Amino acid sequence: MNNDKLTELADLMFPDVTKTIEDYEKMYPERNLPEGAIVTRFAPSPTGFVHMGSLLGAFQAYKVAKETNGVFYLRIEDTDQKRSVENGIVGILNDLKNFDIVPDEGMIDEEHSIGNYGPYIQSERMEIYHTFAKDLVLRGLAYPCFCKPEELEETREIQELNKERIGYYGSFAKCRTMDIDEAITRIKNGEEFTVRLKSPGDFNKKIVLNDLARGEIEFPENDLDVILIKSTDKLPTYHFAHLVDDHLMRTTHIMRGEEWIASFPIHDQLFSIFGFEKPKYAHLGLVMKIDENGVRRKLSKRKDPEASVEYYHKEGIPKDAVKLYLMTIANSNFEEWLDNNPDGDINDFKYDFKKISASGTLFDTAKLFNISKNYFGKMKAEEIYDNLLVWTDEFDKEFHDILVKHKDYAIKVFNIEREVEKPRKDYVSYSSIKNFVFYMFPEYFENPNYEFNKITDKEEIVNILNTYYDKYLDLSDKDIWFTKVKEMCDSLGYASNIKEYKKNPDAYKGNVSDVTGVIRVSLTSKTNTPDLYEIMKLLGLDEIKERFTKCINNIK
RNA sequence: GGUCUGUUGGUGAAGCGGUUAACACACCACCCUCUCAAGGUGGCAUUCACGGGUUCAAACCCCGUACAGACUACCA
Numbered sequence: 001m002n003n004d005k006l007t008e009l010a011d012l013m014f015p016d017v018t019k020t021i022e023d024y025e026k027m028y029p030e031r032n033l034p035e036g037a038i039v040t041r042f043a044p045s046p047t048g049f050v051h052m053g054s055l056l057g058a059f060q061a062y063k064v065a066k067e068t069n070g071v072f073y074l075r076i077e078d079t080d081q082k083r084s085v086e087n088g089i090v091g092i093l094n095d096l097k098n099f100d101i102v103p104d105e106g107m108i109d110e111e112h113s114i115g116n117y118g119p120y121i122q123s124e125r126m127e128i129y130h131t132f133a134k135d136l137v138l139r140g141l142a143y144p145c146f147c148k149p150e151e152l153e154e155t156r157e158i159q160e161l162n163k164e165r166i167g168y169y170g171s172f173a174k175c176r177t178m179d180i181d182e183a184i185t186r187i188k189n190g191e192e193f194t195v196r197l198k199s200p201g202d203f204n205k206k207i208v209l210n211d212l213a214r215g216e217i218e219f220p221e222n223d224l225d226v227i228l229i230k231s232t233d234k235l236p237t238y239h240f241a242h243l244v245d246d247h248l249m250r251t252t253h254i255m256r257g258e259e260w261i262a263s264f265p266i267h268d269q270l271f272s273i274f275g276f277e278k279p280k281y282a283h284l285g286l287v288m289k290i291d292e293n294g295v296r297r298k299l300s301k302r303k304d305p306e307a308s309v310e311y312y313h314k315e316g317i318p319k320d321a322v323k324l325y326l327m328t329i330a331n332s333n334f335e336e337w338l339d340n341n342p343d344g345d346i347n348d349f350k351y352d353f354k355k356i357s358a359s360g361t362l363f364d365t366a367k368l369f370n371i372s373k374n375y376f377g378k379m380k381a382e383e384i385y386d387n388l389l390v391w392t393d394e395f396d397k398e399f400h401d402i403l404v405k406h407k408d409y410a411i412k413v414f415n416i417e418r419e420v421e422k423p424r425k426d427y428v429s430y431s432s433i434k435n436f437v438f439y440m441f442p443e444y445f446e447n448p449n450y451e452f453n454k455i456t457d458k459e460e461i462v463n464i465l466n467t468y469y470d471k472y473l474d475l476s477d478k479d480i481w482f483t484k485v486k487e488m489c490d491s492l493g494y495a496s497n498i499k500e501y502k503k504n505p506d507a508y509k510g511n512v513s514d515v516t517g518v519i520r521v522s523l524t525s526k527t528n529t530p531d532l533y534e535i536m537k538l539l540g541l542d543e544i545k546e547r548f549t550k551c552i553n554n555i556k
Numbered sequence: 557g558g559u560c561u562g563u564u565g566g567u568g569a570a571g572c573g574g575u576u577a578a579c580a581c582a583c584c585a586c587c588c589u590c591u592c593a594a595g596g597u598g599g600c601a602u603u604c605a606c607g608g609g610u611u612c613a614a615a616c617c618c619c620g621u622a623c624a625g626a627c628u629a630c631c632a
């Protein structure tokens with residue numbers, strides 16, 4: 001009896017629909033992929049940048065797809081205009097690219113995409129969503145809802161007051177039972193409406209999610225008549241878009257943040273209603289931080305600079321170091337694997353859904369820095385030079401020019417204590433390098449700020465520098481260099497043997513380290529540097545003389 | 557209020573009924589040493605949020621409680 005009415009209603013609600021679900025099934029056939037191939041996606045809003053937590057998810061989704069010869073694609077979820085930003089897609093693409101994540105399919109710039117399952121931007125999939133929604137209306141499983149936000153708010157308040165479950169369900173779902181004729185009339189009158197699911201669920205029945213990361217989770221069935229299509233822009237809500245897009249794009253695995261666990265019953269119900277094959281789900285732990293008040297909370301892109309992926313790019317933390325860190329929080333057995341495969345490539349590590357940590361992870365920059373240090377420790381001087389050139393070109397032009405000008409010299413500087421058994425590990429990022437090497441470049445040594453500490457007396461400093469330059473300076477060999485330094489110590493009343501000095505400190509003015517300290521500071525302005533002999537050799541006799549003189553003249 | 561998730565040292569965590577409760581980062585001490593970094597050695601949870609129970613035996617199983625978090629939007 002109702003069929004004609006239902007058809008009239010459905011046509012009225014979705015005048016733009018010209019195709020059927022069948023048509024789309026044909027347009028987007030099942031992917032022809034090898035056995036076990038996993039199809040994943042990253043589906044951000046076009047906000048222009050990627051949040052650390054999102055990157056972690058994208059990183060894992062990408063990794064799994066690559067490992068199984070599957071597909072990783074980028075879908076833009078722009079159904080909420082408030083979240084959209086100009087050039088938002090390109091920004092996201094860049095952030096991903098900075099971490100070597102290049103989608104196989106999806107958007108490639110603000111307007112274009114690659115792949116056969118598009119459009120990959122939701123605002124262009126309007127008719128598709130409407131086709132699916134219309135099907136539901138025709139089957140009596142969705143209906144127009146004319147409730148105003150104020151009315152909804154009212155029901156909510158009543159529910160709160162009576163301590164009832166909050167939401168649009170059962171007798172609270174006013175439009176659910178509306179007469180079709182009335183609905184038709186109201187639509188014809190131009191009234192705005194949303195499209196709601198007529199949920200067949202029973203809150204007293206249970207469903208189970210078999211989460212890849214967490215095991216079985218039990219829920220009551222969904223009985224909320226959730227909104228599928230919004231009223232003003234006719235765009236779908238996340239829940240509906242998830243169903244339509246992930247089905248049509250043939251996504252096999254949904255890897256998303258744990259904030260989505262609670263809406264699983266809705267999603268599961270939607271897939272059931274359409275009889276679509278259900279994807280597998282892995283809900284990932286959130287990335288947290290401890291804020292100023294000592295409270296653990298979700299990393300926020302507004303408050304925390306380190307939440308933005310761009311931050312690491314600017315800091316010059318090598319992307320591979322960040323990836324190593326991400327992997328350690330993604331899979332808890334990764335660190336052990338790395339220990340056993342010190343030269344192993346991250347691509348050789350096998351991702352394991354069971355090793356996803358369920359609890360929210362505190363973002364630990366100290367750990368990241370440590371990983372980065374070790375990473376720098378393995379790099380060759382030439383590599384550092386090349387990468388630093390790229391980094392400075394973007395972030396420190398002045399330093400960039402100096403590096404270009406003194407290429408060979410700079411590489412030698414980076415090579416101090418590098419290609420040896422136990423290379424030094426002090427660089428944590430490209431941005432930190434300048435602080436470690438600036439004094440090696442005359443351009444940065446025009447007005448040094450000397451940090452003398454042990455020996456501070458001007459006359460003594462002058463005496464040491466002059467004596468050293470005149471009689472003991474010898475760079476022909478490291479042993480000879482140090483022997484000479486010690487000889488000078490003896491002649492000036494400093495202990496050349498530290499153990500001797502410790503036994504009887506009062507017998508001396510100080511010890512070798514105090515004396516080399518003076519030389520070190522006069523040459524570099526700093527008390528902590530790499531091997532002094534190496535530095536002096538690189539600086540050369542002329543520069544040493546100049547710096548000694550400068551020091552003597554400038555010291556207060 | 558409802559639904560769900562989580563809780564092992566400062567941090568990330570291993571553990572899945574019998575362990576001295578791995579490992580890594582951080583921290584501390586000592587050693588090495590021209591300074592620093594690195595490296596070496598050792599220390600750092602008598603105890604696994606708490607309270608009951610099951611058991612010869614529990615961080616691991618069961619039941620409560622507490623705390624933290626997520627969702628409960630015409631946001632994703």
